Every structure is written in C-alpha cells, then in structure tokens.
Amino acid sequence: MAPSAHPSSSPLLTSKEEEKYADVKWDELEFALVPTDYMYVAKYKQGESFSEGEIVPYGDISISPCAGILNYGQGLFEGLKAYRTEDGRITLFRPDENALRMQTGADRLCMTPPSPDQFVEAVKQTVLANNKWVPPPGKGALYIRPLLIGTGAILGVASAPEYTFLIYTSPVGNYHKASSGLNLKVDDKHRRAHSGGTGGVKSCTNYSPVVKSLIEAKSSVFSDVLFLDAATGKNIEEISTCNIFILKGNIVSTPPTSGTILPGITRKSISELARDIGYQIQERNVSVDELLEAEEVFCTGTAMVLKAVETVTFHDKKIKYKTGEEALSTKLHLMLTNIQTGVVEDHKGWMVDISS
Amino acid sequence: MAPSAHPSSSPLLTSKEEEKYADVKWDELEFALVPTDYMYVAKYKQGESFSEGEIVPYGDISISPCAGILNYGQGLFEGLKAYRTEDGRITLFRPDENALRMQTGADRLCMTPPSPDQFVEAVKQTVLANNKWVPPPGKGALYIRPLLIGTGAILGVASAPEYTFLIYTSPVGNYHKASSGLNLKVDDKHRRAHSGGTGGVKSCTNYSPVVKSLIEAKSSVFSDVLFLDAATGKNIEEISTCNIFILKGNIVSTPPTSGTILPGITRKSISELARDIGYQIQERNVSVDELLEAEEVFCTGTAMVLKAVETVTFHDKKIKYKTGEEALSTKLHLMLTNIQTGVVEDHKGWMVDISS
Ligand SMILES: Cc1ncc(COP(=O)(O)O)c(C=O)c1O
Ligand SMILES: Cc1ncc(COP(=O)(O)O)c(C=O)c1O
Numbered sequence: 001m002a003p004s005a006h007p008s009s010s011p012l013l014t015s016k017e018e019e020k021y022a023d024v025k026w027d028e029l030e031f032a033l034v035p036t037d038y039m040y041v042a043k044y045k046q047g048e049s050f051s052e053g054e055i056v057p058y059g060d061i062s063i064s065p066c067a068g069i070l071n072y073g074q075g076l077f078e079g080l081k082a083y084r085t086e087d088g089r090i091t092l093f094r095p096d097e098n099a100l101r102m103q104t105g106a107d108r109l110c111m112t113p114p115s116p117d118q119f120v121e122a123v124k125q126t127v128l129a130n131n132k133w134v135p136p137p138g139k140g141a142l143y144i145r146p147l148l149i150g151t152g153a154i155l156g157v158a159s160a161p162e163y164t165f166l167i168y169t170s171p172v173g174n175y176h177k178a179s180s181g182l183n184l185k186v187d188d189k190h191r192r193a194h195s196g197g198t199g200g201v202k203s204c205t206n207y208s209p210v211v212k213s214l215i216e217a218k219s220s221v222f223s224d225v226l227f228l229d230a231a232t233g234k235n236i237e238e239i240s241t242c243n244i245f246i247l248k249g250n251i252v253s254t255p256p257t258s259g260t261i262l263p264g265i266t267r268k269s270i271s272e273l274a275r276d277i278g279y280q281i282q283e284r285n286v287s288v289d290e291l292l293e294a295e296e297v298f299c300t301g302t303a304m305v306l307k308a309v310e311t312v313t314f315h316d317k318k319i320k321y322k323t324g325e326e327a328l329s330t331k332l333h334l335m336l337t338n339i340q341t342g343v344v345e346d347h348k349g350w351m352v353d354i355s356s
Numbered sequence: 357m358a359p360s361a362h363p364s365s366s367p368l369l370t371s372k373e374e375e376k377y378a379d380v381k382w383d384e385l386e387f388a389l390v391p392t393d394y395m396y397v398a399k400y401k402q403g404e405s406f407s408e409g410e411i412v413p414y415g416d417i418s419i420s421p422c423a424g425i426l427n428y429g430q431g432l433f434e435g436l437k438a439y440r441t442e443d444g445r446i447t448l449f450r451p452d453e454n455a456l457r458m459q460t461g462a463d464r465l466c467m468t469p470p471s472p473d474q475f476v477e478a479v480k481q482t483v484l485a486n487n488k489w490v491p492p493p494g495k496g497a498l499y500i501r502p503l504l505i506g507t508g509a510i511l512g513v514a515s516a517p518e519y520t521f522l523i524y525t526s527p528v529g530n531y532h533k534a535s536s537g538l539n540l541k542v543d544d545k546h547r548r549a550h551s552g553g554t555g556g557v558k559s560c561t562n563y564s565p566v567v568k569s570l571i572e573a574k575s576s577v578f579s580d581v582l583f584l585d586a587a588t589g590k591n592i593e594e595i596s597t598c599n600i601f602i603l604k605g606n607i608v609s610t611p612p613t614s615g616t617i618l619p620g621i622t623r624k625s626i627s628e629l630a631r632d633i634g635y636q637i638q639e640r641n642v643s644v645d646e647l648l649e650a651e652e653v654f655c656t657g658t659a660m661v662l663k664a665v666e667t668v669t670f671h672d673k674k675i676k677y678k679t680g681e682e683a684l685s686t687k688l689h690l691m692l693t694n695i696q697t698g699v700v701e702d703h704k705g706w707m708v709d710i711s712s
C-alpha cells in the first residue's frame with residue numbers, strides 16, 4: 001500500500017475508503033429512511049419563475065402552518081433511483097420520465113412545476129452531493145424523493161401562492177423484506193381512486209387514504225393490498241405503491257392508465273422488455289375473475305422493481321401462482337435489474353450516467 | 357373621561373381601545389388569512405400519549421422533509437368559529453362536534469387524535485390568547501383552524517411516527533364576496549370522493565384535488581362547484597367546502613352522509629332548525645333532475661354559514677331559484693346566525709361561552 005498523504009489516524013481526515021462511502025451497514029439496508037448529507041431546495045412564487053435552487057444541508061424545513069400542503073394536501077412526489085455500477089459509475093434510471101410525470105401531476109393539482117430540465121439537473125446535483133450514500137454495486141440503490149409542495153400560506157381552498165421543489169435521498173435495500181413472492185389481499189372495502197380524481201398522478205392525496213387497508217392487510221400476514229376500481233368493483237387496479245401484471249399463455253395484461261392508476265415507469269419498461277422477448281402486451285381492464293385464473297401475477301414499481309406475486313386472496317379464495325426460476329417474472333426482473341445496475345449494456349437509452 | 361394612568365402618547369403603552377382589539381380594518385375582512393399572535397402546538401410520539409400542548413407565538417413550524425404530511429398527505433383539519441357577542445362575551449359554536457369529527461378522521465387516516473377534551477380546551481386557549489383578534493359583534497368571526505398532521509419522518513407509505521396537533525386562527529368576514537346568492541356549476545368531469553375513500557372525513561386529501569374544478573368554474577363567473585357522486589354521476593353530493601340542501605314544498609332534502617360527503621356541523625344544525633319550524637327533513641340521494649326542479653337550493657358550512665343558491669348550471673341548462681326576503685334560506689340563515697352571534701338566546705346548548 002502506498003503511504004497516504006493523510007494518515008488515517010488524524011481525526012479530521014478520512015481514509016480513501018471512508019471518503020468513498022458513508023458509514024452504513026450496506027447489507028442491512030431496508031426500505032427505510034437513512035438521512036443523507038444534502039438536499040436540494042428551489043422555490044416558486046406566484047408570478048415569478050422557479051428559483052435556481054441550491055444544494056443545502058439535509059434537515060428540517062420551515063413552513064407556514066397555513067401552507068397549502070399542510071391544510072389541503074397540495075403536494076406531489078416522485079421516486080427514482082441512482083445505482084453504482086461495478087465499473088464505478090453512478091447512473092439514474094429514466095429520470096426524464098419522472099420529470100414528465102411531475103408536469104402532469106402539477107397540472108392536475110394546479111401547481112407550477114420546475115421544467116423537466118431543472119428537475120433532472122436537480123436530481124443529478126442531489127445525487128452527486130450525496131454520492132457517498134450510493135450503495136456499493138449489488139447492495140441497493142440511492143432512492144431519490146423529489147417533492148413539489150404548496151408551501152405558501154392560504155386560508156381558503158385554492159392553489160398556494162408559493163411552491164417548494166425539494167429533493168432528498170436515502171440509501172435503500174429491498175422494499176419487501178421477504179425474498180419470496182408477495183401475498184396480496186384484494187381489498188373489497190376501500191377503493192384507491194375514482195375516475196375524475198387524482199389516481200393517475202403521484203399526488204400525496206392518494207397515499208394516506210390507503211394506510212388503513214395496508215395496516216389491516218399486514219396485520220393478517222399479507223404483504224400488500226390490491227385495489228379494485230371504484231366504479232364497478234370488478235376490475236383490478238393497482239397495489240398501494242406499484243402496478244400489477246397478469247400472465248396467461250403468451251399474453252401479459254395490465255390495467256390501462258386511464259386516470260385511476262399511476263402510469264408507472266417500471267410498468268412501461270417491463271412492458272417493453274416483455275414485448276422484446278415475444279410476449280403480447282395488453283393494456284386493458286382486467287377483472288378479478290381473470291386475475292384468479294392467471295398463471296403468473298407480478299408487480300412493478302421503483303421501490304421493489306419487479307416482484308412476483310405468490311398468492312392472491314379474494315374473500316375466502318386464495319390462489320397460488322407460479323414463481324421461481326422458470327417464471328417469466330424472474331426473467332423480466334433479471335432483464336431490468338441487469339440494465340439498471342449496468343451488468344448488461346443499456347441499448348434502450350434508459351440509463352443516465354451522472355458520474356462523468 | 358377619567359385621566360388615564362398610561363397616557364396614550366407613550367409608544368410602549370396602548371390605550372384601552374387598542375388593548376381590546378388588534379389593528380384590523382374590521383369592515384374590510386374577507387375569508388383570507390390575517391395572522392394572529394398565537395397558535396397552539398401539541399405533539400404525539402408513537403407509544404406515548406399527546407403532550408399537554410402549549411400556546412406559542414404564531415409562526416412557521418419546523419418539519420422533516422420526510423414527514424408523512426409532506427409526502428403522503430397524512431393530515432386532517434377542522435374549522436370552527438369564535439364570536440364576540442353584543443354583551444362582550446366570546447363564544448364558540450359546537451366545538452365538541454369538531455372534536456368528535458377529528459376522532460373519526462384520525463381513525464380513517466390511522467392517526468392518534470387528541471382527546472375531545474384536549475381538543476376543546478386547546479381551541480379555548482387559542483382563542484383566548486388571540487382574543488384581540490375576535491372581530492367586534494356583527495363584523496365577522498375568529499376562524500379557528502385545528503390541524504392534525506403526520507410530522508414524523510417516514511420513507512415507505514405508512515402512518516408517521518409523530519403527529520402534531522396545531523391550532524391557528526384568523527379573523528374572517530364573509531366567505532363569498534357577493535352578497536347575493538351563489539351561482540353553482542355542476543361539475544360533470546371531476547368527482548370529489550368515492551365510496552370506500554376519505555370523502556366522509558375532513559382529510560386534507562379531499563381538497564387539493566378539487567382546486568382544478570374551482571379554478572375552471574371561477575374563471576367563468578361561477579361562485580363554486582357542485583360535485584356528483586363518483587359511482588353513478590347522477591346524484592348531487594356537495595360543494596367544494598359546504599353541504600347542499602334543496603327545498604320542494606314542505607320537504608327539505610340533503611344527500612346522506614354515507615362516506616362520500618362531509619357530515620357538516622352547520623348541515624346538522626340547519627336540519628334541526630328547519631325541523632323546528634315545521635319542515636320535513638329527508639337525508640337521501642338527491643338526483644340532478646330533482647335539483648333542477650327544486651324551489652330553493654342552499655349551502656351550509658362553517659365559513660359561509662348558510663348561503664342561498666341563485667342559479668345552478670348543468671351542461672347548457674341554467675336554473676334560477678328563489679332567494680331573498682321570503683325564502684326559507686333567509687329565514688334559516690337568520691335563525692342560526694342569531695344564535696351564533698348571541699342575538700337570541702341559545703336554547704340548543706350549541707354555544708360555549710369561553711370568556712368567563
Ligand atoms: C400507486 C403507485 N402505483 C405504481 C407505482 C409504480 O410507479 P413507478 O414504476 O414509476 O415507480 C407507484 C410508485 O412507485 C405508485 O405509488
Ligand atoms: C367538503 C366540505 N363539506 C361540507 C363542509 C361543511 O361542514 P361544516 O358545516 O362542519 O363546516 C365543509 C367544511 O367546512 C367541507 O370542507
């Protein structure tokens with residue numbers, strides 16, 4: 001070992017190894033908050049354009065008790081991941097898609113969003129500022145959480161006079177602890193979204209309402225909840241934070257994005273990969289009956305990437321699906337994670353290298 | 357005039373008159389934020405009970421960017437009013453009802469609420485601390501806004517590990533500027549709530565989704581929007597922040613509180629008053645067709661109390677309703693405001709005197 005210019009015994013200086021990585025037990029990462037060093041903050045005031053934004057130390061923000069987000073739920077979020085590749089690069093998965101989705105959401109909630117360019121640039125800056133927190137290859141990812149929230153004070157129901165665009169990050173491991181498939185419960189009591197509502201955008205208002213279902217399901221050993229459409233209660237929609245696919249024969253089906261489910265970026269990517277290997281993809285209403293007769297079922301989302309569903313329980317029926325080595329879900333999971341982690345070359349133009 | 361011990365010319369001392377009232381142009385009050393001196397804050401940490409809470413200077417709060425309210429919309433609010441009576445008392449209108457409604461809402465959003473006693477006591481303390489801001493009799497009211505929000509940091513969708521119960525106030529005048537009746541637009545595109553959702557509680561998640569409808573309606577000279585039920589699109593539900601009633605003959609009808617509309621406290625009170633003067637009250641589904649054939653239509657809510665609807669527009673139909681001196685809405689408005697402002701004696705036990 002070459003002698004170091006900065007002896008590691010100095011309390012003020014860190015060794016090369018310590019410089020590269022934050023002090024995290026990488027093997028024990030879950031999907032839980034591990035605060036990192038920096039966050040990004042930009043502000044928009046009515047009549048002006050978005051401020052340039054800056055990287056500041058991660059910490060609490062100061063907000064009016066009368067802010068739109070605290071009183072009327074005027075807030076959107078996004079979620080994406082940064083990966084560290086074996087050859088030492090740091091990459092983002094399709095950040096432009098998240099930027100565009102925030103535009104749609106902002107329109108629905110009557111907010112002015114940062115431009116897609118500012119969004120992607122801000123994500124890059126935030127990840128680079130926190131680069132010590134991007135897990136080593138294979139150990140997880142840096143989860144990135146952009147928020148667009150109404151921080152201006154407003155008494156009556158209206159759009160707030162000021163918005164804050166903020167990005168924080170957290171290194172994460174796997175979303176669901178179990179390495180086996182998901183055990184889903186079909187919720188036939190609570191609905192998640194209705195047509196003409198906000199189910200099609202990543203509005204904060206879609207999430208607290210599902211916590212009750214989630215708690216009920218998890219208390220009786222389910223991993224998550226599958227919601228049905230509010231209009232008929234006959235068709236499947238999505239899970240609390242991911243999209244759903246079913247496989248029967250050569251056909252992979254997934255509910256259409258017609259305003260009540262989130263247009264998932266993983267959903268879109270997995271559809272493309274399945275098509276690439278010869279499956280037919282149908283975006284259409286999928287009834288519970290069809291779900292119960294499927295060969296495979298799987299879920300997609302940024303947090304979990306792709307997860308096979310082992311069982312679905314609907315009232316007193318419990319159906320078991322194919323999972324494991326031979327399953328399409330396993331194949332698609334590998335195809336996507338290989339691209340995301342840089343194990344195979346990205347011919348799709350999905351990965352954005354931000355380390356160079 | 358008796359000589360004052362504190363000459364009003366002293367910059368540090370205020371005259372009696374200045375002491376009693378804050379420096380507000382009482383005749384120009386609208387329904388807009390006028391910050392007052394103090395707010396109330398109490399915290400709940402998972403596994404503990406609610407802290408006692410304290411009155412602190414009104415101002416920004418410090419909150420984690422990862423808080424449940426900012427990311428997942430875990431928040432409830434309430435709205436009630438304090439009045440100053442001609443004989444100098446300060447009273448609250450049915451604060452126990454708001455306390456109970458917050459309990460129901462907290463259960464739906466999986467939060468621990470303050471006890472009803474703590475709620476009412478906190479409201480009293482907040483109003484008394486801000487008593488200079490309670491408008492003179494007849495000039496409006498002190499609007500009180502209790503919030504219960506998930507302030508604990510949480511990365512995955514779940515209930516936050518800490519909640520904050522906060523109360524702030526603002527003197528307010530009339531909610532709708534026009535002194536004549538409302539001109540409502542029936543929104544046949546956006547829906548407000550679905551069965552199995554959170555429409556029946558005062559969740560922040562019900563409000564930002566309606567801003568788009570409101571902006572669209574207000575931009576074409578409507579005062580507010582009337583939403584239809586998400587299931588069939590045939591029945592009327594409520595306005596963005598108030599309940600609706602229709603009158604035909606001797607029958608006053610209002611949609612039932614079956615989970616998709618807020619059980620308004622003004623709604624309940626007005627129903628009781630209408631019954632007292634011989635009207636029959638029906639809580640049942642009311643179709644758009646019936647609405648269009650009603651003799652009178654009116655709305656109720658804390659902010660506006662009771663407001664006659666002058667016109668309803670549904671697609672290209674515009675219906676005009678009876679308003680003015682002879683209307684039932686005028687009579688009911690007077691009955692309720694007379695009780696609220698202490699002009700007539702309260703035989704209902706609705707008013708809580710907090711000045712003694
Ligand atoms: C409700 C919901 N559906 C689906 C998804 C999946 O979307 P994506 O693949 O873009 O992460 C998410 C977010 O992760 C979600 O919150
Ligand atoms: C959606 C909605 N409906 C109705 C009401 C009326 O309720 P209350 O009379 O308790 O103020 C409100 C609140 O004020 C509301 O926000």
